[in-house]
Amino acid sequence: MTTSVRQDDGDRRRGRRPGGTDTRAALLAAAREVFSEQGYDGATVRAIAGRAGVDAAMVNHWFGGKDALFGEAVLRLPFSPKELLATLLDGDPADLGERIVRTFLTRWDAQDGGVFAALVRSVAGHEQVAHALRDFFIRGVFGQLVPTVADDRRELRANLVAAQMIGIGMVRYVAKFEPVASTDIETVVTAVAPNIQRYLTGRLD
Amino acid sequence: MTTSVRQDDGDRRRGRRPGGTDTRAALLAAAREVFSEQGYDGATVRAIAGRAGVDAAMVNHWFGGKDALFGEAVLRLPFSPKELLATLLDGDPADLGERIVRTFLTRWDAQDGGVFAALVRSVAGHEQVAHALRDFFIRGVFGQLVPTVADDRRELRANLVAAQMIGIGMVRYVAKFEPVASTDIETVVTAVAPNIQRYLTGRLD
Numbered sequence: 001m002t003t004s005v006r007q008d009d010g011d012r013r014r015g016r017r018p019g020g021t022d023t024r025a026a027l028l029a030a031a032r033e034v035f036s037e038q039g040y041d042g043a044t045v046r047a048i049a050g051r052a053g054v055d056a057a058m059v060n061h062w063f064g065g066k067d068a069l070f071g072e073a074v075l076r077l078p079f080s081p082k083e084l085l086a087t088l089l090d091g092d093p094a095d096l097g098e099r100i101v102r103t104f105l106t107r108w109d110a111q112d113g114g115v116f117a118a119l120v121r122s123v124a125g126h127e128q129v130a131h132a133l134r135d136f137f138i139r140g141v142f143g144q145l146v147p148t149v150a151d152d153r154r155e156l157r158a159n160l161v162a163a164q165m166i167g168i169g170m171v172r173y174v175a176k177f178e179p180v181a182s183t184d185i186e187t188v189v190t191a192v193a194p195n196i197q198r199y200l201t202g203r204l205d
Numbered sequence: 206m207t208t209s210v211r212q213d214d215g216d217r218r219r220g221r222r223p224g225g226t227d228t229r230a231a232l233l234a235a236a237r238e239v240f241s242e243q244g245y246d247g248a249t250v251r252a253i254a255g256r257a258g259v260d261a262a263m264v265n266h267w268f269g270g271k272d273a274l275f276g277e278a279v280l281r282l283p284f285s286p287k288e289l290l291a292t293l294l295d296g297d298p299a300d301l302g303e304r305i306v307r308t309f310l311t312r313w314d315a316q317d318g319g320v321f322a323a324l325v326r327s328v329a330g331h332e333q334v335a336h337a338l339r340d341f342f343i344r345g346v347f348g349q350l351v352p353t354v355a356d357d358r359r360e361l362r363a364n365l366v367a368a369q370m371i372g373i374g375m376v377r378y379v380a381k382f383e384p385v386a387s388t389d390i391e392t393v394v395t396a397v398a399p400n401i402q403r404y405l406t407g408r409l410d
Contacts, residue, residue: 117329120325120329120375121329123375123379123380124322124325124326124329124379130379130380130381131381133380134380134381134382134383137380137382138382138383155383155384156384156385156388156392156396158382159376159382159383159384159385160385160396160397162372162376162380162382163369163372163373163375163376163382163385164368164369164372164400165372166371166372166375166376166380167367167368167369167370167371167372167373167375168368168372170325170328170368170371170372170375171364171367171368171371174328174329174335175328175335175338175339175342175367175371176335176336176339177339177342177343177363177364177367177368178339178343178360178364179360179361179364180361180364180365180368183361187361190409190410191361191365191404191409192365194403195369195400195403195404198399198400199396199400204395204396205395
């Protein structure tokens, strides 16, 4: 990643980069700089793309938008939302709750919950990060998972799914309550999935 | 509170205080000092009672134990667990999930979620606080709420209820996702209570 980023400013100013992973890595590095200098609201897609020396359309092409770029570059989430959503939505909607619990725990467990805990620290400590996460998780992740049902509760459902997964993460990785902190993933899946499924498609009134 | 605490050391060494709210206030003040000096594990009930100039039995009498004293003195939780539990357990067990959601949100809302957010910051930042909270919430609060059912899942159930309430608190007060951040309490109660009730008494396998 470093080689594609550490080009000199002259290179950057000469215009667009060739496509491919170099562009992606350059955008990540530029995003870290620009978000850090300007904050989430101040950082524009145009400024980030300019810093990376690529066209602004590349942000949408590689990340799907500013929220997702923030998630991957600054929060260093170990997944691209696009790829995560594709995995989760591939299957029977009736089992979506189960896939959500299993997928999140599997990915979080893979770094011993470190990324989840770091995320909570960021959100709890910085109003601006909380704001960015709102957009990222509700619009970019959980909002996309809620099946199109004939009610006006899609945002509430996305909130509730997020709340349940954040709570499980808090108990497993941050507060480390037993038995949830040490139990196997499938025990948690079996216990929690029906509740997630109700938030996704059940009656909420 | 200050008057009962700022007695001179001679007074303290002369032995037990008279009972009543003076004792309670003195124990709270002593607990803040001793927990801060010794940490949670290092602070003994005997040391706290000694600092307050009262008998160690007063800690159990007024707070029910070291965990609860920690919760009230250091975490400054706006309730005594004893009184909270009495409120929650007073009623039909089939409606316990509903009472839990309504009661926690009502109390957290009363300080605009400030106590909840402060709690999360403490837990995320300090392993020792997380440890104390484990004992406080799981043994002292949620563990006491799980009805005696004929299974060996009582601790798992307590974990799951805690996870759901922590998650709702995170979304409403810390991450401030909409609509949960701004909606009325009863909307959240209606949406979340059946899930809490399943964790309390439903099948988890």
